[in-house]
Amino acid sequence: RLRAWNRDDSAVLRGWVALFDAWSLVHPSPEGIEATAVAEAVEAVPQVLSLLQLSAGPVPVPALLDLLGQRVAELHEERCEVPYGPREQPAPATTETSADLNALLLDWALEGLAAVGALTLGAGNATLTPLGNWAVWVKLEQICVAAQSPAGNIEQPAADMLLGCARLTPGPARAEYRAWLAARPVGSAVTELLAVARGEDALLRGLAFEALRVVGAPAEPVVRSVVTEAPLRPYALLWLAEYEGADPDDAQDVLSREEATWLWVDTAAAVADHGETGLLVRHLDSAVQGTVPALLDEVRAVGHPRTVQVLVALAAAHPDPALAKAVRRAAFQVHTGGA
Template sequence: MSAEPHPTLPPVRLPADAELARDALGAPLFARAVRLARWAGPDTRIEIGGELAADQLPLAARELGLETSDEDSVVYASQAWRVAVDTGLVDVTEPEEESGEAEGERGTAVPGEDLALVTGGTPGDVLELWLAALDTVLADAAVPDLDDLVDALDAGGEIDFDRLDWNPGREADFLDGVLANLYLLTVAEGGTADGPVPLPVLAASMVVPDGMGDPTDAVLEQVSDAMMRLDDQFRQLEPIGLVEYRPVDEALMAEGEEPAGGAGDAGDGEEDVSRYGMVRLTPLGRYGIRARMLEAGVEAPAVGDLADKGADALLDGVARYPEGAAQAEIEQWLAGRELPTAVAELLAAARGDDEGAPLRRLRCQQALAPAGPEAEPVVRAVLDDPELGGLARVWLAEHGVTDVPAPDGAMVFWLTVDTIAAQLAADGETEELPLLMETLTAHHAGFFDQAWRVDHPATADVLEAMGRLHPDKKAAKEARKAAFKARSRQS
């Protein structure tokens, strides 16, 4: 998978390795490969390239419980054998090309050393074998079908790639891009999560230029072509357990309907959309695509990555996570620690006057929210801390503690600036932020006369944002004046 310049992806939620390994062993194509690896022996005939001899394929299909009279059964047996060889489940010795069958030479096959890992290895060992199998299947999926290859043979029996209009690297990159988009749609906050993605949406994400309104007929034609190519590819990827796929309804072709119609007009209901194909990454598929992304250098975190890290790494790590993912990561981090100690570590990590500190304090407050009464002494200990005192008072008030000393004016203004700075860092200039600004300033007469004096590194930036976003025009003008004073004071 090629690495694209990409911001850190949202963290994916994955089952435990043991559960993923069970899914891998249950994937039909991988299970067939294991079965053929156990079947391989002294009588297994191998051709050049490690493929099973033609007369061996019906035997392999019978071993897999497939109907040998069915042409597809030979194809399934051949695919499973190729996976078994590529993953090391089978060791093959090819015949010498010069000698050939005429001299009685033949290749041999025996179960590979890695076959023992299927039952005797760790879940991680099984997943490594499955990833190797996935590489094989993805490479096969990027190859045109046999009819196209035959049509593209030149007089010398070589493939004319110009005539075929197929570039192996380009096809592999296209499929990688499709799977990356499917992964992003799956893990994004508010994305599809466990829901399927319509094939037209996925095809359009690769073809339609950014910013294009209504696609042109030429672009719709490209979307249609991409859909049909993906339909074939996802059919090949489903048996390895990467996706669950509902293919394009063949009746659409019989009816003469253009598949691209689904890209721009999904129809009147979900049933209509599904006729154009629906695809969903399985949990094993999420694991597989993430592993390929990590190998390509893409930052693709998973919930639980930070569970064994310190509190500083936790707060910095979840700073850019969507809220739901951040909460899930925090809960896993807390689950393995004594609460009072964990709370003390979080509070210590939340201190600082660097640019990321306000957002760390916001995530710290989020982390402390579910903590029970045993955290109260640790939180009380920072009431007089200029950076954490406001946070501590909020937590104590939310937990019904009544004897909390009121903050002085300086702390109130500092906490206001810190809160807005954290919200700006977390979500940018959202629609909700003006209301927050109005609420915070409404309780303090002459707020901006005091705010520009707040000794906080983000004071000027916050006041400038309030000047742009505050819903009250008079207050917005006062904010801009205060921002100028704050900027002058800082410089």
């Protein structure tokens, strides 16, 4: 990430967000306070930040202390447990003691957030910096996006989410991808999508890269790193070409003839497994070779592991008996290793 800072402004922002998220580690918590109380304060801080963001200016510390106290009280109520049988109850903390503890924890939180540059402290008030305001806005936007998942795929693993989006039109599918991505850290989401792309299902491979298009810049280093993996190379090259500004209709020009043929077979495998027979026949028109004999020659040579299954399915689906026979012959030659 440090090496990328000189050429990628988004890498700088991602690096700072990691620091912002780790404010409670950057600034050690006060000594002598139970870890539970510290954890509750950390969990309550997003509400404090939201108030600062909505106020768009200095907020008096007493108002922030009142909000922190309310949120901590809500957390206590949410986590209460019904005791079974009689047991000795500890004496409840006094209001004054709770207020003193909350004030101490609020001071720690504000100092920690100031230490990472998210806010500035004045005489009895706190103000979000422009950077802090941006970070809170992004976090709120992620929550809102994650809530907009009409197909309900947010909690699904990547493979199930992609299958759930397979029959959606591009717009709703992208909305699902955004919601799914907003609900998890971008690094783990990208890793999970690429793990699916490395699997045997060609449909999921293509959909995984569609989801990675929604990720954008944070996915670029990882996508670039998989260019050396033969099954992913055509998808990664197309992704990078579009990311760097190429028109989607012209992005195919970055592929060699062999890479384009591999992609044609992989896409045909996805259609054969999940689509209709008519789609497989129409898929012939997308081949770069221009003629079926030329396509069959190059398909035989490309070495895709699904070549035989694709050719058998195409022969069964095509209405032209002569062409179907030629395709079956090609499938047999691949299967037996013939020329």
